[in-house]
Amino acid sequence: MTKEEMVTLISAEGFEFVIDKKAAMVSQTIRNMLTSPGSFAESREGKVTFPEISTTILEKICQYFYWSLQYASGKETEFHIEPELTLELMMAANYLHT
Amino acid sequence: MWGKKIPTLLELCIQTAIDNVRYLGDVGETDIDLLKDILPHCTVDHLMHIENSTEAKQRDVDEAQNRAVDRFKQRFGNEVVSK
Numbered sequence: 001m002t003k004e005e006m007v008t009l010i011s012a013e014g015f016e017f018v019i020d021k022k023a024a025m026v027s028q029t030i031r032n033m034l035t036s037p038g039s040f041a042e043s044r045e046g047k048v049t050f051p052e053i054s055t056t057i058l059e060k061i062c063q064y065f066y067w068s069l070q071y072a073s074g075k076e077t078e079f080h081i082e083p084e085l086t087l088e089l090m091m092a093a094n095y096l097h098t
Numbered sequence: 099m100w101g102k103k104i105p106t107l108l109e110l111c112i113q114t115a116i117d118n119v120r121y122l123g124d125v126g127e128t129d130i131d132l133l134k135d136i137l138p139h140c141t142v143d144h145l146m147h148i149e150n151s152t153e154a155k156q157r158d159v160d161e162a163q164n165r166a167v168d169r170f171k172q173r174f175g176n177e178v179v180s181k
Contacts, residue, residue, distance in 0.1 A: 083118040090111035
């Protein structure tokens, strides 16, 4: 896996999630950040910081990205969401157009 | 295989929130646009609990709840609500 195919998503607490660019692009918002024209730090370095998304929530979002790719490839499993994360996750999903 | 739409995370969250609506408490941080799909699934008791648990953005929540209570009244009649 080359460096260009990966992106780093950084949570509010500074945790870094290094995931496939293909997975991150499931989010329309991240896709726009990584592909917008011009030399933005996000697209240049493949790093996106989310100061308002906590580590727990960002981890769940990364899990969703991979689940979504798996679902698209035909493996239709269920995606479990812990009830206590629901509202915060919902806000983040709304922001990320995911 | 490609015909079936992939559920968005937002849709999954809204469904989970509806399934667990009885556990909702403070919704002060949650956008009103997102709550409007969830609150109609509450009973009057749930709405009372949410209202008592939520302090921030109280006005917005009141508005959504009033709408939900109105819909509840239309569906079940005023007697149930006033009990």
